[in-house]
Amino acid sequence: MDFRWQVVWNALPQMVDGAQLTAQITLLGIGGGLVIGTLCGLITAFRVPVLHWLVFAYVSVVRGTPIVVQAMFIYFALPMALDIALSGFVAASLCLAMNAGAYITEIVRGAVQSIDKGLTDAGLALGMSYPQVLASVVGPLAFRRTIPPLGNQFIISLKDSALFLVIGVAELAQRGEQLTAQTGRALEIWTAVAVFYLIMTFSLAMVMRLIERRMRIL
Amino acid sequence: MSLIECRNLSKHFGDTRVLSDIELDVETGEVVVIVGPSGSGKSTLLRCLNALEPLSGGTLTVGGKQLGARGTSKRELRQETGMVFQQFNLFPHMTARENVMLGPRKVRRQSRRAAGELADRLMERVGLADRSHHYPSELSGGQQQRVAIARALAVNPRVMLFDEPTSALDPELRGEVLQVMKSLAAEGMTMLIVTHEMRFAADVASRLIFMDEGRILHDGDPRTLFEQPPSERFQDFLRHVQS
Numbered sequence: 001m002d003f004r005w006q007v008v009w010n011a012l013p014q015m016v017d018g019a020q021l022t023a024q025i026t027l028l029g030i031g032g033g034l035v036i037g038t039l040c041g042l043i044t045a046f047r048v049p050v051l052h053w054l055v056f057a058y059v060s061v062v063r064g065t066p067i068v069v070q071a072m073f074i075y076f077a078l079p080m081a082l083d084i085a086l087s088g089f090v091a092a093s094l095c096l097a098m099n100a101g102a103y104i105t106e107i108v109r110g111a112v113q114s115i116d117k118g119l120t121d122a123g124l125a126l127g128m129s130y131p132q133v134l135a136s137v138v139g140p141l142a143f144r145r146t147i148p149p150l151g152n153q154f155i156i157s158l159k160d161s162a163l164f165l166v167i168g169v170a171e172l173a174q175r176g177e178q179l180t181a182q183t184g185r186a187l188e189i190w191t192a193v194a195v196f197y198l199i200m201t202f203s204l205a206m207v208m209r210l211i212e213r214r215m216r217i218l
Numbered sequence: 219m220s221l222i223e224c225r226n227l228s229k230h231f232g233d234t235r236v237l238s239d240i241e242l243d244v245e246t247g248e249v250v251v252i253v254g255p256s257g258s259g260k261s262t263l264l265r266c267l268n269a270l271e272p273l274s275g276g277t278l279t280v281g282g283k284q285l286g287a288r289g290t291s292k293r294e295l296r297q298e299t300g301m302v303f304q305q306f307n308l309f310p311h312m313t314a315r316e317n318v319m320l321g322p323r324k325v326r327r328q329s330r331r332a333a334g335e336l337a338d339r340l341m342e343r344v345g346l347a348d349r350s351h352h353y354p355s356e357l358s359g360g361q362q363q364r365v366a367i368a369r370a371l372a373v374n375p376r377v378m379l380f381d382e383p384t385s386a387l388d389p390e391l392r393g394e395v396l397q398v399m400k401s402l403a404a405e406g407m408t409m410l411i412v413t414h415e416m417r418f419a420a421d422v423a424s425r426l427i428f429m430d431e432g433r434i435l436h437d438g439d440p441r442t443l444f445e446q447p448p449s450e451r452f453q454d455f456l457r458h459v460q461s
Contacts, residue, residue, distance in 0.1 A: 118305050122309070126300075128325055
């Protein structure tokens with residue numbers, strides 16, 4: 001087998017560009033997903049009238065369709081329906097945020113509902129208001145429980161961003177495809193792309209592990 | 219006016235009647251032990267007294283504050299009562315001391331320092347001054363329940379409610395919790411205690427209530443009731459718990 005290091009070397013600047021774009025889309029995606037997911041998760045956990053049905057519909061649609069279809073819909077179909085134009089970057093970030101948001105909704109709901117009702121009773125019995133119990137007891141405990149599944153979701157989102165090559169966003173996977181076409185060296189290019197993804201997901205996993213360790217999960 | 223007044227209090231979950239026509243007055247300083255077979259409504263009664271369960275009917279007044287009356291919130295009523303749970307329910311992310319401090323800080327709006335000093339006094343009182351900085355998971359069941367008692371006392375309630383405080387404990391850990399409760403009773407604290415500890419009831423109770431099927435069947439002096447059980451039901455019950 002003949003592995004040409006020179007190919008990897010020459011492709012490196014473009015791959016770094018691609019990796020940067022992947023990182024940006026992922027950060028926007030999980031950032032937006034956290035905001036959406038926290039909000040929607042609390043709405044379902046406390047069964048806010050009417051709104052929790054809307055959240056249920058949102059989660060069902062996102063979980064029930066492939067992310068490729070969602071990306072296609074946001075990039076090609078939505079602009080047609082609303083008469084707007086979205087750049088690939090915006091469409092990709094939006095799509096990832098919507099997607100992650102649905103899964104994070106379930107993570108947050110699960111964490112809040114897993115907190116023993118007896119602790120809420122104990123807080124209320126002290127004479128605390130319900131919002132005080134949420135802020136001092138349920139919230140901090142639920143937050144801790146979201147950390148491990150959130151780490152999982154962040155890694156999934158990072159890898160899902162590779163799908164945006166279908167809408168022509170020049171992220172890492174799309175660069176891989178381009179570079180393979182230019183050089184004809186699939187072996188070197190896709191090995192390098194895989195290593196790039198591995199470095200990014202591993203770093204993310206380490207960060208989450210660090211947060212987990214600094215906070216006792218109860 | 220009595221410290222606690224229940225008038226025609228009832229509670230049902232769907233079609234299941236859990237409490238029917240409860241008439242109960244508790245005076246300051248009384249130590250009332252409530253016994254009865256499981257499912258007789260003892261725990262539900264305590265939870266109603268603390269407004270953790272909404273009433274289905276009747277009225278409840280604690281310390282002159284009537285539940286549901288204009289201007290009285292559940293919260294105000296709860297501040298008059300302290301509750302100790304079967305499963306302790308300590309906040310696992312806080313040390314023992316922080317557990318005790320939370321009520322004074324959030325409910326009584328005390329400064330961190332004042333709440334800390336109060337917590338230290340109460341931890342001393344339940345004999346756990348040296349365990350203040352331990353997390354609940356680092357304490358034995360008996361120690362956790364003593365912290366829970368200190369936490370309930372910290373908001374300075376006028377009556378303490380104990381819901382089977384020793385039922386989740388190994389027999390050898392029950393004594394230390396009962397000891398703390400005894401000393402509270404001796405200090406004149408008004409207490410309502412749901413328990414299966416008949417010896418404790420005979421020792422400490424100033425009044426015994428026997429509940430069955432959601433009603434108060436007997437209510438009177440513990441010694442008299444134990445020595446001359448007035449009904450078949452109560453005799454049966456005593457036979458079962460003593461064997």
